[in-house]
Amino acid sequence: MRKTVKKMDGIHLDRRTFLKGVALGLAGTALPLNKADASFWESFFQKHFKEMNDAEIKQVLGRLEREYEEKYKKVIKVGNQKAMPEVIFGYGLDLSRCIGCRRCVYACVEENNQSRDPQIHWISVLRFKKGEKWVDLVESEKYYNPEKVPEEGYFYMPVQCQQCKNPPCVRACPTQATWKEPDGIVVIDYNWCIGCRYCMAACPYGARHFNWTDPGRKSAEINPQTHYLGNRPRYKGVVEKCTFCIQRTRNGRYPACVEACPVGARKFGNLLDPKSEIRYAIEHKRVFRLKEDLNTYPKFYYFFAYGV
Amino acid sequence: MEEGNKAPWRCCFIAFLTVVLFSANMYAEEQDVPKKFFVTPPPFSAGIYPCSMCHKGLPTNIQPRKLQANMNIALKHMPGGWCFECHNPDNRDKLRLANGKLVSFEESYNLCGQCHGTILREWKAGLHGKRTGMWNGDKQYYLCVSCHSPHEPRFKPIKPSPPPVRPMDIK
Numbered sequence: 001m002r003k004t005v006k007k008m009d010g011i012h013l014d015r016r017t018f019l020k021g022v023a024l025g026l027a028g029t030a031l032p033l034n035k036a037d038a039s040f041w042e043s044f045f046q047k048h049f050k051e052m053n054d055a056e057i058k059q060v061l062g063r064l065e066r067e068y069e070e071k072y073k074k075v076i077k078v079g080n081q082k083a084m085p086e087v088i089f090g091y092g093l094d095l096s097r098c099i100g101c102r103r104c105v106y107a108c109v110e111e112n113n114q115s116r117d118p119q120i121h122w123i124s125v126l127r128f129k130k131g132e133k134w135v136d137l138v139e140s141e142k143y144y145n146p147e148k149v150p151e152e153g154y155f156y157m158p159v160q161c162q163q164c165k166n167p168p169c170v171r172a173c174p175t176q177a178t179w180k181e182p183d184g185i186v187v188i189d190y191n192w193c194i195g196c197r198y199c200m201a202a203c204p205y206g207a208r209h210f211n212w213t214d215p216g217r218k219s220a221e222i223n224p225q226t227h228y229l230g231n232r233p234r235y236k237g238v239v240e241k242c243t244f245c246i247q248r249t250r251n252g253r254y255p256a257c258v259e260a261c262p263v264g265a266r267k268f269g270n271l272l273d274p275k276s277e278i279r280y281a282i283e284h285k286r287v288f289r290l291k292e293d294l295n296t297y298p299k300f301y302y303f304f305a306y307g308v
Numbered sequence: 309m310e311e312g313n314k315a316p317w318r319c320c321f322i323a324f325l326t327v328v329l330f331s332a333n334m335y336a337e338e339q340d341v342p343k344k345f346f347v348t349p350p351p352f353s354a355g356i357y358p359c360s361m362c363h364k365g366l367p368t369n370i371q372p373r374k375l376q377a378n379m380n381i382a383l384k385h386m387p388g389g390w391c392f393e394c395h396n397p398d399n400r401d402k403l404r405l406a407n408g409k410l411v412s413f414e415e416s417y418n419l420c421g422q423c424h425g426t427i428l429r430e431w432k433a434g435l436h437g438k439r440t441g442m443w444n445g446d447k448q449y450y451l452c453v454s455c456h457s458p459h460e461p462r463f464k465p466i467k468p469s470p471p472p473v474r475p476m477d478i479k
Contacts (some may be wrong), residue, residue: 011339040358042323066373087444094435099463099465099466100468100469101466101467101468101469102469102470102471103469105469105472106469113369118473118478118479119472119473119478121472124472133399136468138432142472143471143474144468144471145468145470145471146468146469147467148465148466148468149465149466149467149468169457249443252442252443252444252445253441253442253443254439254440254441254442254443254447258439258440259440261438262455262466263438263463264436264437264438264450264455267434267435268443269434269443270443270444273444276434277433277434277439280433280435281435284433284435285435305430305435305436
């Protein structure tokens with residue numbers, strides 16, 4: 001009888017040992033067994049983008065390229081072009097010329113791999129009645145669909161990310177998944193975003209959009225030239241927004257919307273270069289920035305090249 | 309002996325003067341000749357250029373009239389104007405400025421700028437019109453006539469791309 005008691009004593013576990021055992025057991029069941037799992041753990045332990053060195057970033061880019069190739073059956077290049085020195089990007093939009101044709105909206109979707117279904121647009125073109133209270137955002141119409149544009153008595157104003165110098169979205173982010181780059185572009189790390197959408201609530205321009213589901217588009221529709229902080233394929237549950245086509249502009253090219261505009265209303269350039277188009281517009285034309293009173297200091301300048 | 313000393317100085321001075329005057333002249337010429345821009349090809353319809361293909365043997369008729377061959381051309385530009393305000397009657401493959409200078413179709417912006425000077429200035433600065441390519445390097449300037457038909461320059465309304473889906477329609 002005494003012996004059995006002793007035996008009972010032998011299998012007695014204190015709380016600490018028990019928890020240790022459970023933790024080990026759980027870890028054992030979740031051990032990486034194949035390549036996909038290894039990729040999962042790599043992304044799980046990925047460091048914050050700004051804390052990684054070049055070798056670590058290269059490893060991450062390689063992993064993403066493998067993941068995307070497996071998912072989309074297509075070679076997708078993920079770049080990490082750094083900001084150029086002495087460059088701060090600025091954007092100009094000539095309201096006296098915009099005809100509201102939405103060509104920019106769809107050029108952007110194609111360039112930046114947005115979800116087609118459900119639909120995500122980074123640019124919203126607003127229609128206003130000409131008149132006294134002209135920038136009356138409440139009265140603006142986003143879903144206008146006439147036979148032909150421009151219509152008599154209306155004018156149009158495309159709105160996208162204003163790349164603020166003082167971005168409220170960056171301050172709102174609890175995980176520092178979004179930040180302002182040295183060339184002024186506000187970017188998002190889609191691997192760091194937790195999808196809380198605080199930034200969307202903070203943005204006064206409605207420029208940020210959320211992936212409620214896995215982005216829906218055909219593999220053939222994907223633009224394979226991507227940037228880690230820009231147009232690489234996003235995930236379900238992350239926020240995305242305009243990056244001035246970071247994958248193009250950091251290589252010296254114009255953004256896709258600039259090249260798509262049929263009336264040449266969109267201007268782009270380096271704000272620090274006195275000879276740039278954007279500086280010419282700011283220095284010679286009537287310029288305003290949207291919701292200037294909020295102290296966001298947008299780098300997106302609306303101007304009127306002629307008349308009213 | 310003294311004169312022999314002076315001669316080289318005189319030569320030097322003359323040489324210096326020539327260099328100064330010559331470079332000044334070069335500068336003036338540079339200012340005079342309009343700078344060429346990297347432009348997109350003129351938007352000719354297929355098979356229409358060179359114009360001299362058809363116009364070579366034809367007599368030049370400067371009378372304003374209803375056109376027979378180029379029927380699709382409706383001149384809604386410059387009331388009271390006629391073909392030869394811009395086209396060159398002697399060599400149809402060139403355009404002619406008001407001062408008699410000939411310009412090629414690739415440099416037609418100089419022709420447009422005769423009346424639309426402020427627009428040309430803004431086009432050169434990159435404000436008017438459209439550019440593609442590199443924001444910090446080689447770019448292509450769209451010619452005035454790439455967007456505005458020279459014979460009826462006003463933009464025609466176009467069909468807009470479809471509006472975004474309303475949130476309530478997203479399933």
